[in-house]
Amino acid sequence: MGSTWAVDLKDIGAVYPLLGWEVIMVLVAVAAWLLWHFAQIREEEADHADDVKRYGKPEAIKKALDEQHSVWS
Amino acid sequence: MDGNLNALTTLFTEFYYWVTIVIMFLIHVGFCMYEVGVSRRRNHLHTLMKNTMLAPLVTITFFFFGWWLYWAMPNGPFIYQGKGLILDGVTGANQYLPWAPKMGVNLQDHITGVFWGAFLLFSWTVASIVSGSLIERVKSGAFWIIAVMIGSVTWIIDAAWGWHFDGWMVKLLGYHDAYASGVIHAIGGGTALGVLIVLGPRLGRFMADGTPREFAPQNQWLVTVGLFLIYTGFWGFYAACNVPIISPEVIAGQVTGTAWTATTIYLTPTTLSGITFNFLMSLSGGLMVGYLVSKGNPFWTYSGGLAGVITASAGNDLYHPVQAFFIGGLGIYIAYKLHNWVERRFKIDDAVGAVAVHGYCGFLGCVFAGFLLWGYPSSPYEGYATVNPLGNTIGGVIMFFVLGFIPGWVVAKILDGFGLLRVPRAVELIGLDFKSLNDEEAAREDVRRAEKALV
Numbered sequence: 001m002g003s004t005w006a007v008d009l010k011d012i013g014a015v016y017p018l019l020g021w022e023v024i025m026v027l028v029a030v031a032a033w034l035l036w037h038f039a040q041i042r043e044e045e046a047d048h049a050d051d052v053k054r055y056g057k058p059e060a061i062k063k064a065l066d067e068q069h070s071v072w073s
Numbered sequence: 074m075d076g077n078l079n080a081l082t083t084l085f086t087e088f089y090y091w092v093t094i095v096i097m098f099l100i101h102v103g104f105c106m107y108e109v110g111v112s113r114r115r116n117h118l119h120t121l122m123k124n125t126m127l128a129p130l131v132t133i134t135f136f137f138f139g140w141w142l143y144w145a146m147p148n149g150p151f152i153y154q155g156k157g158l159i160l161d162g163v164t165g166a167n168q169y170l171p172w173a174p175k176m177g178v179n180l181q182d183h184i185t186g187v188f189w190g191a192f193l194l195f196s197w198t199v200a201s202i203v204s205g206s207l208i209e210r211v212k213s214g215a216f217w218i219i220a221v222m223i224g225s226v227t228w229i230i231d232a233a234w235g236w237h238f239d240g241w242m243v244k245l246l247g248y249h250d251a252y253a254s255g256v257i258h259a260i261g262g263g264t265a266l267g268v269l270i271v272l273g274p275r276l277g278r279f280m281a282d283g284t285p286r287e288f289a290p291q292n293q294w295l296v297t298v299g300l301f302l303i304y305t306g307f308w309g310f311y312a313a314c315n316v317p318i319i320s321p322e323v324i325a326g327q328v329t330g331t332a333w334t335a336t337t338i339y340l341t342p343t344t345l346s347g348i349t350f351n352f353l354m355s356l357s358g359g360l361m362v363g364y365l366v367s368k369g370n371p372f373w374t375y376s377g378g379l380a381g382v383i384t385a386s387a388g389n390d391l392y393h394p395v396q397a398f399f400i401g402g403l404g405i406y407i408a409y410k411l412h413n414w415v416e417r418r419f420k421i422d423d424a425v426g427a428v429a430v431h432g433y434c435g436f437l438g439c440v441f442a443g444f445l446l447w448g449y450p451s452s453p454y455e456g457y458a459t460v461n462p463l464g465n466t467i468g469g470v471i472m473f474f475v476l477g478f479i480p481g482w483v484v485a486k487i488l489d490g491f492g493l494l495r496v497p498r499a500v501e502l503i504g505l506d507f508k509s510l511n512d513e514e515a516a517r518e519d520v521r522r523a524e525k526a527l528v
Contacts, residue, residue, distance in 0.1 A: 012181070013174055023172045033133055044213060056497075065502065068114070
């Protein structure tokens with residue numbers, strides 16, 4: 001894209017910055033997408049493991065269920 | 074755009090699709106409210122995030138490869154006359170690669186972005202259909218992989234096959250599914266069923282003798298408003314399934330004369346006015362029968378309205394309004410009975426009835442359209458099979474089972490094999506939001522203590 005709009009618009013196509021770098025931009029975005037899944041799954045697994053460790057005993061679960069009944073329902 | 078009429082038509086079409094996208098956003102708002110309303114308080118945040126985050130994930134993947142698949146796959150590949158992927162030419166897929174100049178702000182192209190967006194909102198919808206069934210025990214990470222699978226791969230392949238003017242199912246089977254009974258709803262319900270079989274029911278859902286316990290919706294108002302918003306968004310969905318204005322020269326098929334028209338995705342003529350009759354009549358049929366068959370249960374009455382529209386959608390471009398009314402009623406009647414039978418017989422815990430409302434009704438919609446529209450042309454072009462019961466039934470099976478159930482079951486099995494599908498038993502029992510809710514309560518208590526100290 002040039003530095004002026006004094007042009008016939010029928011001659012103008014794509015106008016976004018970094019024309020010609022589209023493949024690189026897409027590859028970076030695909031990598032970001034895949035990394036997001038890895039990071040999210042790791043985070044979720046760690047959260048669940050922590051929950052099980054802290055509240056996984058039968059007494060703790062029963063207490064949690066009783067508390068929910070009185071507070072959150 | 075050469076000529077004022079051409080420019081006006083193009084810019085009108087651009088704005089038309091843009092508006093449909095805005096309206097269809099309401100479907101997603103409705104699904105979020107509905108799912109949260111059905112889930113128990115201890116799982117609200119998890120349920121909300123699970124549905125919300127499918128939107129960005131399906132969006133980016135639909136940009137990366139979903140849209141390309143739609144244009145590449147109409148021949149199968151290799152199902153229609155041994156032809157492969159369609160990559161080049163006027164409708165070739167390579168112009169929709171994510172790095173192609175059309176996939177951005179391009180002054181020579183006013184349609185690609187809005188057409189892509191309309192299809193993307195269908196993608197969100199189909200992934201949301203699956204989401205509701207799995208609440209309160211599926212891991213978010215697993216669901217989002219399933220959402221990408223159905224939202225950016227399997228449904229868009231079925232659209233290329235049966236919801237594209239050049240799709241092999243339209244050519245060979247005469248498949249007709251104007252407002253997506255099969256291509257959105259049957260595949261969504263089929264996928265949900267495949268995943269549910271592997272995932273299993275929520276803890277406590279069934280008694281020892283197999284009788285289901287009622288997990289009543291936690292917030293009827295959220296469910297009500299959510300379903301009304303889904304109805305509202307459905308108007309945008311119907312509009313987005315049409316080409317709003319097109320000339321016979323552009324269709325370039327067998328249509329003669331000079332009369333411009335709106336068309337379905339197959340470029341067969343219809344009118345927005347006509348589908349308005351049918352949308353409302355099928356909604357009414359579903360609501361009325363849903364109310365009766367469920368003995369006034371609000372959850373199934375509202376779902377009945379949705380089911381009515383879904384069942385009539387395959388042929389709502391052509392039905393008489395009274396036909397749409399009865400088809401809508403019949404759809405929810407069968408789906409309701411089947412849902413309860415499957416639940417008891419196979420212990421399938423479909424928390425929102427999505428397999429019934431979307432899956433069974435979507436499939437039935439394909440079958441009914443095959444009979445009622447028997448002999449209608451499936452396309453304005455020569456050489457296409459006409460609409461027929463066998464073709465539409467096979468089409469329904471492809472949507473529900475081949476592209477819905479099987480991929481859902483396989484991917485769920487793989488995720489389950491890696492231990493990634495279902496939350497640990499203890500976490501399910503205490504609730505997925507347990508830690509967050511405890512933290513919130515602790516923060517409130519801290520504020521209360523601080524306030525008391527100021528007295």
